[in-house]
Amino acid sequence: MDHPSPSRRSVLRATAGLALAGSALTVAASCGNDDERPDELEAPLTAARADAALAAVAGRTFPDLAARMGPVAEARRAHADALAAEVRRARPDRADAVAAPVADPAPPASSSAAAAALRTSLGAARDAGTDLAVHAARYRSGLVASVAAACGGLAETLA
Amino acid sequence: MTGPLDDADTRSAVQAVLGAEHAAVWSAGLATAYLPVEDQTALADAALAHRERRDALVALCEAAGVAPAPSAAAYSTPRPVTDAGSAAALLAVAEDDTACGWRAVLERTDDAELRRTGVAAVVSSATVGVRWRGLAGTQPLVASFPGTR
Numbered sequence: 001m002d003h004p005s006p007s008r009r010s011v012l013r014a015t016a017g018l019a020l021a022g023s024a025l026t027v028a029a030s031c032g033n034d035d036e037r038p039d040e041l042e043a044p045l046t047a048a049r050a051d052a053a054l055a056a057v058a059g060r061t062f063p064d065l066a067a068r069m070g071p072v073a074e075a076r077r078a079h080a081d082a083l084a085a086e087v088r089r090a091r092p093d094r095a096d097a098v099a100a101p102v103a104d105p106a107p108p109a110s111s112s113a114a115a116a117a118l119r120t121s122l123g124a125a126r127d128a129g130t131d132l133a134v135h136a137a138r139y140r141s142g143l144v145a146s147v148a149a150a151c152g153g154l155a156e157t158l159a
Numbered sequence: 160m161t162g163p164l165d166d167a168d169t170r171s172a173v174q175a176v177l178g179a180e181h182a183a184v185w186s187a188g189l190a191t192a193y194l195p196v197e198d199q200t201a202l203a204d205a206a207l208a209h210r211e212r213r214d215a216l217v218a219l220c221e222a223a224g225v226a227p228a229p230s231a232a233a234y235s236t237p238r239p240v241t242d243a244g245s246a247a248a249l250l251a252v253a254e255d256d257t258a259c260g261w262r263a264v265l266e267r268t269d270d271a272e273l274r275r276t277g278v279a280a281v282v283s284s285a286t287v288g289v290r291w292r293g294l295a296g297t298q299p300l301v302a303s304f305p306g307t308r
Contacts, residue, residue, distance in 0.1 A: 075303040082304070126282060133278040134271055141265040145278040146304045149258065153285035153301035 039091045045083040047125045049102040052076035058114035061107040065114060072154050079147045115158045122155035163270035164223035172267045173216060174228045176260030180213040181230035183253040193246035205287045212280055247294035258284040262306030281306045
């Protein structure tokens, strides 16, 4: 027998080491998932606020865009409110991050540049939401898909 | 083996949206007689998308041993269809119905393929809906939350 059975003492030591390693991993994982990582809805929320602000500025700056920018600003504000409400409900610890105000963007150089910028960002929101709705929890999937669909339709109104 | 239709709640949502897809296919057929030539390509594309989703739903039901909801021979339209505007209004209603049906499915399944089909359906409904609402003369062109009554 080249391999003597381990003494009781050494087995216990090994187990204690594992237990320590295990708990360290648990702590690290829970920090990452629950306490520090943003909620998955924060990115679409930020995008909705940015679009609402840009649409409002563009509508004020370029009268020829006002009729098309009004519905974009209104819908994107409604999206931001619904997404923020869901983040606050599910993640009270992220309430401060969700409350961060959005500065008014600088007006784009021209009416066509403003429409193009919003069309691009609405298309990106549609595509990101399409992916998120596939993987999100059931109760969130419908909301995320609905927001993505509205973005797709709004992008179409600027085409 | 577990399948996407094991749950009764998911099954009834899938059957409901299949009924809406049948109605959308029928509505597109009726609208071809009224829409101007420049909208016929968009209508054909939308009709094809509804037929494909209908067929995918029928296949899903059959694979699960569930009898798929049948189509009706005809549907009563919310308003009489007599011209391009009223035909486009019917198409908008049909798109809204499928969007609502698919949103309900999304909230009742974790199946990734069914989710992908569903979110694409809600997005395409809101996108093509812009054209139908424009033609029907109704505002807003886009609901803030498509798929919601």
